[in-house]
Amino acid sequence: xxxxxxxxxxxxxxxxxxxxxxxxxxxxxxxxxxxxxxxxxxxxxxxxxxxxxxxxxxxxxxxxxxxxxxxxxxxxxxxxxxxxxxxxxxxxxxxxxxxxxxxxxxxxxxx
DNA sequence: TTTATGGCTGTCA
DNA sequence: ATGACAGCCATAA
Numbered sequence: 001x002x003x004x005x006x007x008x009x010x011x012x013x014x015x016x017x018x019x020x021x022x023x024x025x026x027x028x029x030x031x032x033x034x035x036x037x038x039x040x041x042x043x044x045x046x047x048x049x050x051x052x053x054x055x056x057x058x059x060x061x062x063x064x065x066x067x068x069x070x071x072x073x074x075x076x077x078x079x080x081x082x083x084x085x086x087x088x089x090x091x092x093x094x095x096x097x098x099x100x101x102x103x104x105x106x107x108x109x110x111x
Numbered sequence: 112t113t114t115a116t117g118g119c120t121g122t123c124a
Numbered sequence: 125a126t127g128a129c130a131g132c133c134a135t136a137a
Contacts, residue, residue: 008134026119037132039119044134046118060118068118076118 007035008045014105015046018059020086022103023096025063032105043068058082059103065095 010033027039058079062068
């Protein structure tokens with residue numbers, strides 16, 4: 001029997017499911033992983049990814065619909081560029097419409 | 112141990 | 125709209 005996956009692992013699994021052209025917020029992922037108050041850990045989990053990861057980490061943004069600022073400036077521009085490349089459109093204030101782009105996971109094997 | 116720092120978020124002024 | 129604050133909690137030092 002496999003050990004229960006950690007919160008972090010659940011987050012990674014969820015991120016892997018976000019389809020191209022869609023985004024999810026940190027808080028949303030935290031809720032889906034069963035830790036409604038642990039959004040910050042989601043951000044932490046993203047920050048811990050290796051540069052070579054295949055996870056679509058760039059599809060994770062904050063609740064305001066914008067790319068979060070980080071410690072190392074510049075990387076956020078990369079993220080934004082990747083999203084634009086996938087066809088998402090930022091408005092004049094540098095935000096994405098959550099209405100339009102937020103991912104709604106379909107109930108599948110999870111649970 | 113304690114303190115500081117985050118890729119966060121909701122509430123309130 | 126913006127900004128301060130308080131919860132949140134894993135990591136690092």
